[in-house]
Amino acid sequence: MRLRTEPRFEDPDAVYAALLDAHRGLDAAAAQRLDAKLVILLANHIGDDEVLREAIALARGTTLPERR
Amino acid sequence: MPTTYVNPRFPFRRPAALGRGTPEEAVVVIAGAGLVGLTAALDLARQGVRSVVLDDDDTVSFGSRAICWAKRTLEIYGRLGLGRRFLDKGITWNTGRVFFRDSEAYSFNLLPEEGHEYPAFVNLQQYYVEDWLAQECEASGLVDLRWCSRVERVEPREDGALVAVETPEGCYRIHAQWLLACDGARSAVREALALPFLGQVFRARFLIADVVMQADLPNERWFWFDPPFHPGQSVLLHKQPDNVWRIDFQLDWNLDPEAEKRPERVRERVRSMLAGAGGARGDLPFTLDWVSIYTFRCRRLERFRHGRILFLGDAAHQVSPFGARGGNGGIQDADNLGWKLAAVLRGDAPDALLDSYDVERVPAADESILNSTRATDFITPESETARAWRDAVLELARTQPLARPLVNSGRLSRPTVLKDSPLSSPDAGPWEGGLPPGAPATDAPVLRDGQPDWLLRHLAGSGGFTLLCFSRAGEAPAAPPGIARVVVSEQEAPGALWDHSGLAARRYAAAPGDCVLLRPDQHVAARFRGSAEPEPDAVRAARDRALGRAAAPLRREA
Numbered sequence: 334m335r336l337r338t339e340p341r342f343e344d345p346d347a348v349y350a351a352l353l354d355a356h357r358g359l360d361a362a363a364a365q366r367l368d369a370k371l372v373i374l375l376a377n378h379i380g381d382d383e384v385l386r387e388a389i390a391l392a393r394g395t396t397l398p399e400r401r
Numbered sequence: 402m403p404t405t406y407v408n409p410r411f412p413f414r415r416p417a418a419l420g421r422g423t424p425e426e427a428v429v430v431i432a433g434a435g436l437v438g439l440t441a442a443l444d445l446a447r448q449g450v451r452s453v454v455l456d457d458d459d460t461v462s463f464g465s466r467a468i469c470w471a472k473r474t475l476e477i478y479g480r481l482g483l484g485r486r487f488l489d490k491g492i493t494w495n496t497g498r499v500f501f502r503d504s505e506a507y508s509f510n511l512l513p514e515e516g517h518e519y520p521a522f523v524n525l526q527q528y529y530v531e532d533w534l535a536q537e538c539e540a541s542g543l544v545d546l547r548w549c550s551r552v553e554r555v556e557p558r559e560d561g562a563l564v565a566v567e568t569p570e571g572c573y574r575i576h577a578q579w580l581l582a583c584d585g586a587r588s589a590v591r592e593a594l595a596l597p598f599l600g601q602v603f604r605a606r607f608l609i610a611d612v613v614m615q616a617d618l619p620n621e622r623w624f625w626f627d628p629p630f631h632p633g634q635s636v637l638l639h640k641q642p643d644n645v646w647r648i649d650f651q652l653d654w655n656l657d658p659e660a661e662k663r664p665e666r667v668r669e670r671v672r673s674m675l676a677g678a679g680g681a682r683g684d685l686p687f688t689l690d691w692v693s694i695y696t697f698r699c700r701r702l703e704r705f706r707h708g709r710i711l712f713l714g715d716a717a718h719q720v721s722p723f724g725a726r727g728g729n730g731g732i733q734d735a736d737n738l739g740w741k742l743a744a745v746l747r748g749d750a751p752d753a754l755l756d757s758y759d760v761e762r763v764p765a766a767d768e769s770i771l772n773s774t775r776a777t778d779f780i781t782p783e784s785e786t787a788r789a790w791r792d793a794v795l796e797l798a799r800t801q802p803l804a805r806p807l808v809n810s811g812r813l814s815r816p817t818v819l820k821d822s823p824l825s826s827p828d829a830g831p832w833e834g835g836l837p838p839g840a841p842a843t844d845a846p847v848l849r850d851g852q853p854d855w856l857l858r859h860l861a862g863s864g865g866f867t868l869l870c871f872s873r874a875g876e877a878p879a880a881p882p883g884i885a886r887v888v889v890s891e892q893e894a895p896g897a898l899w900d901h902s903g904l905a906a907r908r909y910a911a912a913p914g915d916c917v918l919l920r921p922d923q924h925v926a927a928r929f930r931g932s933a934e935p936e937p938d939a940v941r942a943a944r945d946r947a948l949g950r951a952a953a954p955l956r957r958e959a
Contacts, residue, residue, distance in 0.1 A: 362789060369793035377803045 405643040430577035437714030437731035438583030439534035444739030446541035448864035457551035461531035464691035467728030473816035475519035491523035555593035588716035600700025605781035614687035630677030697721035718766035723811030740921035754949030779809035826927035835910025845905035847898035
């Protein structure tokens with residue numbers, strides 16, 4: 334596994350708040366585009382397909398089915 | 402009706418076999434006198450092979466259809482003697498512009514490298530190409546073009562195929578030793594053999610319109626995602642010769658395609674596009690030449706060879722447009738098959754060589770289908786999520802070059818490298834860069850007796866193999882019998898092509914003494930480092946392998 338998964342944020346609450354703040358006032362569609370852009374920007378910054386694939390697998394693997 | 406081009410009407414000529422009880426005998430019969438069938442016929446004729454071509458119609462393509470001819474296609478037509486006509490008549494373009502909603506997101510330049518005879522793309526209506534091909538086929542004296550001749554039944558046999566042909570004056574039968582099915586997406590030959598043609602149909606439909614107008618727009622490809630004049634959909638504008646413009650409108654899946662094809666409806670769409678595109682041109686007069694509707698689909702036959710019947714072009718594989726892969730792919734099929742069939746007919750190669758057509762062209766079709774599917778997913782996103790990602794990429798592309806490579810308005814066709822072909826001989830040692838075995842040869846400017854010339858023009862010796870030798874001043878080993886030799890030199894030397902710019906050596910990553918063996922379709926069969934002087938035996942062995950004479954099996958694993 335190349336993806337670093339140990340906790341690395343200095344101020345996790347501030348990171349979380351910054352992510353949420355970025356979505357303020359956006360409808361669901363615009364919020365989804367914003368998320369997509371964040372992913373593209375960060376993925377490009379990392380610039381490593383393998384790390385990205387590991388992250389995709391981890392995200393997908395931890396996604397719970399819809400509650401019925 | 403087109404106003405800039407009049408379709409020729411070819412006469413029906415009564416064949417001698419009509420009314421005879423016994424079938425006519427032919428070596429090669431080609432079903433379909435379209436782009437691919439005519440290209441195959443001309444390629445065979447250039448190698449001295451006769452063919453009979455059957456077509457149910459009496460004219461060339463109606464409407465512009467395939468309009469984007471890629472560099473490799475132009476090189477193939479260069480080999481067949483038609484290349485200059487594309488350059489003289491066609492529109493050469495390099496710039497593409499992508500618009501998102503009401504403004505330009507970015508533009509790109511295909512940046513054609515200097516030092517090639519042919520550009521990245523030329524736009525030209527398909528009817529011109531078919532017209533020229535038909536003329537050349539006639540002029541060759543080796544192609545028997547039979548118009549108004551419909552393939553009615555096909556009976557595969559051990560020794561060929563028995564084809565029943567229907568004509569205005571009755572039916573006759575022709576027995577072909579080899580039958581090439583080039584009869585398009587609705588191939589009668591494929592249907593006669595009841596072969597499954599499987600793949601994916603997309604919920605994406607486009608209206609194509611050929612519009613004649615005097616527009617002061619540049620020679621560029623313009624692609625709109627979600628423009629104000631056609632909200633939620635995509636639009637493409639492309640220039641052709643004779644002031645004909647191709648406009649493709651994506652149609653909402655729920656619209657009735659027949660109603661959308663009505664001229665007044667199409668004119669309305671074109672008017673609003675002109676009013677909204679690149680400055681107000683809403684009052685620009687135009688005439689509508691041709692309208693068609695197509696649904697995006699990607700599918701192919703499992704195998705392209707069925708005994709003595711071979712499938713080429715849309716009859717074998719169909720892709721969505723926006724990548725110029727239909728026409729260009731079909732032409733590469735003909736390019737791949739022509740020399741192989743000629744070699745088998747001459748007795749130079751075993752029948753098994755034709756298995757390699759399937760081995761080499763099926764992956765090429767899959768590559769096209771993969772590219773086309775990805776473009777379709779971007780152009781016509783099928784879910785809310787897919788659309789959000791698509792729009793996010795486009796929003797970002799406006800200011801961020803990093804997002805631009807993700808924009809997919811059609812990846813433009815590149816020549817197929819025949820990776821892992823059983824006909825290729827692997828490099829004996831390491832070879833950094835250049836053209837690996839299986840790659841199509843690359844052009845370079847050269848001087849021949851002081852005159853400007855092009856390398857590729859010398860690598861097509863009428864259907865034979867060529868040994869391309871790199872030298873300092875014309876010194877080169879002799880080529881084995883039956884293989885033509887072309888010598889490229891660093892310094893001017895008599896009898897050699899002078900690589901005055903050094904581009905040939907650079908593009909092949911070759912030093913003096915190195916040699917490259919090229920197949921008749923200009924793909925690399927093998928290459929030899931000169932430090933160990935290429936032994937005639939190694940060159941001969943590579944040629945034999947490329948002719949399927951080696952023991953290695955040429956079939957794909959099932």
